[in-house]
Structures are given as structure tokens and as C-alpha cells.
Amino acid sequence: QITLKESGPTLVKPTQTLTLTCTFSGFSLTTTGVGVGWIRQPPGKALEWLALIYWNDDKRYSPSLKSRLTITKDTSKNQVVLTMTNMDPVDTATSYCALWRFDAFYIWGQGTVVTVSS
Amino acid sequence: QSVLTQPPSASGTPGQRVTISCSGSSSNIGNNYVYWYHQLPGTAPKLLIYRNNQRPSGVPDRFSGSKSGTSASLAISGLRSEDEGHYYCATWDGNLSGPLFGGGTKLTVL
Numbered sequence: 001q002i003t004l005k006e007s008g009p010t011l012v013k014p015t016q017t018l019t020l021t022c023t024f025s026g027f028s029l030t031t032t033g034v035g036v037g038w039i040r041q042p043p044g045k046a047l048e049w050l051a052l053i054y055w056n057d058d059k060r061y062s063p064s065l066k067s068r069l070t071i072t073k074d075t076s077k078n079q080v081v082l083t084m085t086n087m088d089p090v091d092t093a094t095s096y097c098a099l100w101r102f103d104a105f106y107i108w109g110q111g112t113v114v115t116v117s118s
Numbered sequence: 119q120s121v122l123t124q125p126p127s128a129s130g131t132p133g134q135r136v137t138i139s140c141s142g143s144s145s146n147i148g149n150n151y152v153y154w155y156h157q158l159p160g161t162a163p164k165l166l167i168y169r170n171n172q173r174p175s176g177v178p179d180r181f182s183g184s185k186s187g188t189s190a191s192l193a194i195s196g197l198r199s200e201d202e203g204h205y206y207c208a209t210w211d212g213n214l215s216g217p218l219f220g221g222g223t224k225l226t227v228l
Contacts, residue, residue, distance in 0.1 A: 049219065104168055110162055
């Protein structure tokens, strides 16, 4: 059974750096074609892709947020970490991590709510 | 506003057939597979259709997907109350060099 679970702070202050961790099981991030990505969803709004890391450590970022994002993986811990710098209240959202297989996000975590407020 | 355009809302009565459209361009839908996700309030999106018209195990055959040129559609037949929620199309975008989501369609079963 494949599962993913996001963890991180529920509240961050403006200008701070957010660190989110995705802990997964049921698949390996060393398998060809596999990746883990992050997607966020502001309250009442649509899904927005943030970043994606592949089995071969290739990394992709949303162009609009690239300067603020870093994605890394730790295959020994089955974890993927996303950091986002210089947080702003407009970054308030539910963030999801999801399993990427070849060409889409197939299985998603339950999501974690992050509020940016002073 | 997303590059993939979906109608903001759709509705139907139980038993009816509804379709949700997703319009893109050659940099996304025109040259890549389309995926559809269903999201209930307060829950994570769930994959409904992959690679244009394939259903994951467990998804009823009431759901079907199609693609033509730079547009795609999701059809739901025999509408049921549990079909309510938001539906998102998604695909790869060559300009973005990453995945792209539509703006979402809220489906209401009247």
C-alpha cells in the first residue's frame, strides 16, 4: 500500500522559511520514472504545482516560485523535503505531496495546512 | 487564472450525464496526456482518469475521459450525489517544464 504524509509547522511568520517534509511508504524513490512532488492549494482556490524531484535527483520548480523553493530527497529515510523562503500571507495554503509516476501525480498525501501570519 | 481553462461550475440531477471541459494549448494538452482529479471538501485530490481515458482500479465506468487536439473532456453518466465536489484537469506543460492544473470545476448534484 502506498502512502504519503506531509508534516511541518501549521503557522509561520512573514519572511520566515517554511520547511515541509513528506514521508512516504510503499514505493522507492530509486525506481526509474518515480518522483515526489509538492502541490499547494490556497483556501477556496485551485491546485498549484510547486516542485518535483525525480528518482535520478533531477529537480523541477514552478518558474514563478523557483527562486524561493528547494526540494531534496533522502532515500534512506523515504522522505522528501521542500523549503520555501520569505513566506508571505498569500502563501497560506494546504500543501500536498504526491507520488509522481512517469507523467502524473497518482497518489496524494492528506495535506497539511500552513498559515502565514504575524 | 490557469492556462488550462475549465468552467467554474457544472450541475446536473441524479441520473443525468454531465461533461466538464478543459481547454489548453499545443504546449500542454496538445502534446501530452490529460489527467482528471476529483476533490471532496477538506480532502486530497484523487486520480479519476489517467492518460486521457484510462480509469484507475476502483473508479466506476460512469466516468470517462477524452481528448481532441488542445481540449479534453470528462464525462460523468448516471450522476450521483457522491459525485459532487471539485474536478481538476491536469497535464504536462512544455513551457512550464512541469505539471499544470486547470482552475477546477465545482460540480453540484441538484
